[in-house]
Amino acid sequence: xxxxxxxxxxxxxxxxxxxxxxxxxxxxxxxxxxxxxxxxxxxxxxxxxxxxxxxxxxxxxxxxxxxxxxxxxxxxxxxxxxxxxxxxxxxxxxxxxxxxxxxxxxxxxxxxxxxxxxxxxxxxxxxxxxxxxxxxxxxxxxxxxxxxxxxxxxxxxxxxxxxxxxxxxxxxxxxxxxxxxxxxxxxxxxxxxxxxxxxxxxxxxxxxxxxxxxxxxxxxxxxxxxxxxxxxxxxxxxxxxxxxxxxxxxx
Amino acid sequence: xxxxxxxxxxxxxxxxxxxxxxxxxxxxxxxxxxxxxxxxxxxxxxxxxxxxxxxxxxxxxxxxxxxxxxxxxxxxxxxxxxxxxxxxxxxxxxxxxxxxxxxxxxxxxxxxxxxxxxxxxxxxxxxxxxxxxxxxxxxxxxxxxxxxxxxxxxxxxxxxxxxxxxxxxxxxxxxxxxxxxxxxxxxxxxxxxxxxxxxxxxxxxxxxxxxxxxxxxxxxxxxxxxxxxxxxxxxxxxxxxxxxxxxxxxxxxxxxxxxxxxxxxxxxxxxxxxxxxxxxxxxxxxxxxxxxxxxxxxxxxxxxxxxxxxxxxxxxxxxxxxxxxxxxxxxxxxxxxxxxxxxxxxxxxxxxxxxxxxxxxxxxxxxxxxxxxxxxxxxxxxxxxxxxxxxxxxxxxxx
Ligand SMILES: Nc1ncnc2c1ncn2[C@@H]1O[C@H](COP(=O)(O)OP(=O)(O)OP(=O)(O)O)[C@@H](O)[C@H]1O
Ligand SMILES: [Mg+2]
Numbered sequence: 001x002x003x004x005x006x007x008x009x010x011x012x013x014x015x016x017x018x019x020x021x022x023x024x025x026x027x028x029x030x031x032x033x034x035x036x037x038x039x040x041x042x043x044x045x046x047x048x049x050x051x052x053x054x055x056x057x058x059x060x061x062x063x064x065x066x067x068x069x070x071x072x073x074x075x076x077x078x079x080x081x082x083x084x085x086x087x088x089x090x091x092x093x094x095x096x097x098x099x100x101x102x103x104x105x106x107x108x109x110x111x112x113x114x115x116x117x118x119x120x121x122x123x124x125x126x127x128x129x130x131x132x133x134x135x136x137x138x139x140x141x142x143x144x145x146x147x148x149x150x151x152x153x154x155x156x157x158x159x160x161x162x163x164x165x166x167x168x169x170x171x172x173x174x175x176x177x178x179x180x181x182x183x184x185x186x187x188x189x190x191x192x193x194x195x196x197x198x199x200x201x202x203x204x205x206x207x208x209x210x211x212x213x214x215x216x217x218x219x220x221x222x223x224x225x226x227x228x229x230x231x232x233x234x235x236x237x238x239x240x241x242x243x244x245x246x247x248x249x250x251x
Numbered sequence: 252x253x254x255x256x257x258x259x260x261x262x263x264x265x266x267x268x269x270x271x272x273x274x275x276x277x278x279x280x281x282x283x284x285x286x287x288x289x290x291x292x293x294x295x296x297x298x299x300x301x302x303x304x305x306x307x308x309x310x311x312x313x314x315x316x317x318x319x320x321x322x323x324x325x326x327x328x329x330x331x332x333x334x335x336x337x338x339x340x341x342x343x344x345x346x347x348x349x350x351x352x353x354x355x356x357x358x359x360x361x362x363x364x365x366x367x368x369x370x371x372x373x374x375x376x377x378x379x380x381x382x383x384x385x386x387x388x389x390x391x392x393x394x395x396x397x398x399x400x401x402x403x404x405x406x407x408x409x410x411x412x413x414x415x416x417x418x419x420x421x422x423x424x425x426x427x428x429x430x431x432x433x434x435x436x437x438x439x440x441x442x443x444x445x446x447x448x449x450x451x452x453x454x455x456x457x458x459x460x461x462x463x464x465x466x467x468x469x470x471x472x473x474x475x476x477x478x479x480x481x482x483x484x485x486x487x488x489x490x491x492x493x494x495x496x497x498x499x500x501x502x503x504x505x506x507x508x509x510x511x512x513x514x515x516x517x518x519x520x521x522x523x524x525x526x527x528x529x530x531x532x533x534x535x536x537x538x539x540x541x542x543x544x545x546x547x548x549x550x551x552x553x554x555x556x557x558x559x560x561x562x563x564x565x566x567x568x569x570x571x572x573x574x575x576x577x578x579x580x581x582x583x584x585x586x587x588x589x590x591x592x593x594x595x596x597x598x599x600x601x602x603x604x605x606x607x608x609x610x611x612x613x614x615x616x617x618x619x620x621x622x623x624x625x626x627x628x629x630x631x632x633x634x635x636x637x638x639x640x641x642x643x644x645x646x647x648x649x650x
Contacts, residue, residue, distance in 0.1 A: 070563060070643040083256070091567050095256040098565020105647070109560040113276050125269075126565035128260030170564075 024076035038232035051220035054229035102171030104181035110155035161192035270577035285586035287539025292590025294532030300598030334504035354386035355474035381464035397442035405460025547634035559646030575635035583627020
């Protein structure tokens, strides 16, 4: 640790920030060594829908992975859902992901031979919930994303748009504090992409906190908050000047 | 401060389900990798099953024979010449204390034919043995049809056929008083025997009375074998007294053996073939284990993104490790169960063919399954550790 000043008391359950990053640096050792995040600070409030845009290689995925506790920063402080990552063990990070964080990936990452319901139910598999309850919750989540008629289809039988809806349902089925989506529309045509963004907007209206990475400025500008990143630095953030984000309804 | 996080959990049922799906997704490859284990276990179960079945068969033979049979024969071998048992030997042996029964066999050196018109070199391996009437009880034989030789008919040209001999001569029934040709004479068949528990030579013989053999066939009355039943507790004493009693002038020309003792020795010994096959089974198991390890390493490489996804969904390193170990155990269990079934089937089929009772030791079955699981666990350990060690971001970056 290079700063002698005691770290600010970040990670308080009572604050409205579901994600707080302070002065986060992430270096990939290389060679060549790459600084993917360069003193980035960012707060996400409960109930927000924020877009992260930036050129390729600017550090978007790295930022999301650190917010998602899949990786630890080289320096800086991170708190998710009130938990300070510094003091959490690897096992506790897993628990945090299981209970508080939902992911959506560009490549969907569905288990091809399992049905839509099983794939969504997998979102709860590490929470010790019994199979029947998981499936019931999964069916509800699939209805929520408009796939109530595809419950028993296997993943490989679904179209790209449908697959990403399954992945979104899997991300929200456990009512996480935050959903992180890394280019969720990257493998979809414009129409399916729009539908997915609309789905995210709808979920957000229902109270889900969402951070979504996108290449598309057009998409990003539709969303309530726009965060621009370049060379690992946050160069613009409409959330800082914008009015208070909507307060979440019951989630 | 936020409340303490409840750790991620994965129920046993979900571990199993997840692993079964994993194995099932690559069904062909899974089967291939289980085959090695199956062969190894089948070999071990089969070898143990067969050696136990054959041993129990030997023990059954010993029980059928009784453990107290002693056979006295002239000593054969270099420097002994053509030793003979004195004609009086049976009588003197019968007077040894603790001898219960004595029966003589005289090999006649002639053959038996269905009729005198059968060419004389067409013996079908059937010989003629002159015997005492009480040999049936001494050797624990049984009559299948008709009756055995008795005091009333031993001087007449009557014969009793061993089971093999009757079959070879085509005499299945005594209806019409069938005859056979022995030494150019017709002998009436008065009985057919069941197989002796351990006298295959008599099974392929026609048995005639000793007086008839002497008078009609002109053989000497010097016995070639004397079967002795001794008190089971005094076999050693009887054995010790036999040679001097049977032939006081040349005791070294007498050989007294206990066939049951030989059988017991045979039953106790594990044959080197058994050991060799067990060794081969172990090698097959080892190769099977390497096969499973190999398939698991490939699986882990191919399923990096699944590993990444599971970590993102909240799996701990331990959950990932348990999942892949379980998959490996399932592969091994499939191989193990298939191997046990194969081994059992092989044992049953082979033992039936040999007319043995089927004995498959429980230890072979459980031990086989356990060995398969242990090997599966070891084989899966390294790949599972690699999967668990993968960082979530590395795993997710793979596609
Ligand atoms: N594991 C790694 N090892 C080394 N360098 C890495 C690693 N992951 C990312 N980088 C580098 O870090 C920088 C940021 O990468 P990141 O994936 O976060 O960019 P991105 O904004 O998501 O790009 P894209 O839009 O192409 O997905 C890039 O220069 C990349 O090459
Ligand atoms: Mg990226």
